[in-house]
Amino acid sequence: MLNVRNLSKTFNPGTNYELRIFNEFNLHINKGECTGILGANGCGKTTLFNIISGAIRQEKGLIILNGKNIDNLKENERARFIGRVHQNPSAGVSPSLTILENISLSDKKCQKFTLRKLINKHKTEAYKEILSTLDLGLENKLNTEVKYLSGGQRQSLSLLMATMNKPELLLLDEHTAALDPKTSRLVMEKTQELIKTHSITTMMISHNVRDALKYSDRIIMLDKGEIILDVRSSQITEKELLSIYNSRNYGSPLSEAV
């Protein structure tokens, strides 16, 4: 499904601040699976997502998605088959546009944007139905500007918009980190529902070990740009996972509650 081959990436090369993140890094992600990515800050999780999505370029290595080398594609071109939800709930929506306008834009994803009117009244009912799957009552707030929604509502909408056209790969970058525990759980449940319904191959960065174990099929732990653990979620317990994480002696030790 996704193959990352011999990836190398260095920030600020040739300066005092040179930082090598990846050196000949390799990764294979299986189709239809949800892979949880764990690791401390600075271990390369988000850099990996940025490279896969095309937001930044690697010096060396190949990114192969479904047999196609996507290295030459720009970020917006890769977006046609890669969906991404960011940590910031406002990053996946246009805050000054209404829910209806946001969802209408994302419905046009991968198609040609023209000088036709965006809002199609005939589609409103269909959008209401899609929004109702979130159970947040957003279907009754179609004309509310997104900036007036709560973080959880905005993030759920981002998630819905990122998965509307069923991407081949979905990147979830700590997408519940900015939410309170209750909303976070709710968004995680909606996430699982959406990726299972559409069988979307997913990579999910999380600092929450429990969530990663519960919602992922496979767990990968990164440290200094290397995979230090690659295991099926069913084959490891939360305690074991925490003990491996804390044994690396970096950052502050993770507790079960994180």
Added chain:
Amino acid sequence: MNTLILTSIEQGLIFSVLAIGVTITFKILDFADMSVEGTFPFGAFLFAKLISGGFTPLTSTLLSFVFGTLAGLLTYTLNIKLKIKALLSGILTATILYTINLRLNGKSNVGLFSYSSIYEGFEPVIILILMVFGVKILMDTFLKTEVGYLLIATGDNETLVKSLGEDSNKYKLIGLMISNGLVALSGALMAQYQGFAEITMGTGIIVVGIASIIVGDTVLRKQRFLKLTTRAITGALIYKFIGALAIDLGLAPTDLKAINAIIVIMFLSYNTFNPIKMKKADELKVVEEVKC
């Protein structure tokens, strides 16, 4: 007084077109485009060049819009392709246009009294209302299209536009070109209205554009359903009227620039010391004191 009202309405309408243009860059795209200072006289000098070259007033006016869009293309190239900061890109475009404006007709002041204008045979106010109404309808319609919404989304959140598979720079280009086209159109309308094109007519024009937006937003703050174009037009009309009123009350025309700046300061300070906001802040203070 009647002449004062009519003149300020007419000038307000001309500046409405400018204000709509500035709205696209400053408000929709969040792009501080200073090239307006050069594009406004560029429209005036282009009109002078075209009308003296035998084109009809209407064709010359419309071509001023078309050529004005090229100023947007230049700012875009400097900012996006050459990675020069937005503010500096606009200033550089305005500086280049200064020379182009002087070169166009070979002088810094071109009289247009011997040529016909689009106002000929009509009351200028009627032509201007039709023109502004036309621009407003076109802009409102455009902003409701798929491309128009992507223009708004680009100013709002470029990441979203990229995630929709679109190149957000394309929409910056479209916005900058339309904006500069409208500003040049406004310059052409002004040149015909005052009967000459003059090199200094762009100086401080960006303040007029931004002031119109601020005044419009302040006056119509509660009418959230009103479109951005309606706000810009209302703002330009009020702004121009207050300035004219100050002159009528005895201030010298040379004081106009300072008056304009004071109007902007007044409206901005009204936003800061808005009684509703202050009331809310006071209530908040009371609540916090109670909590303590």
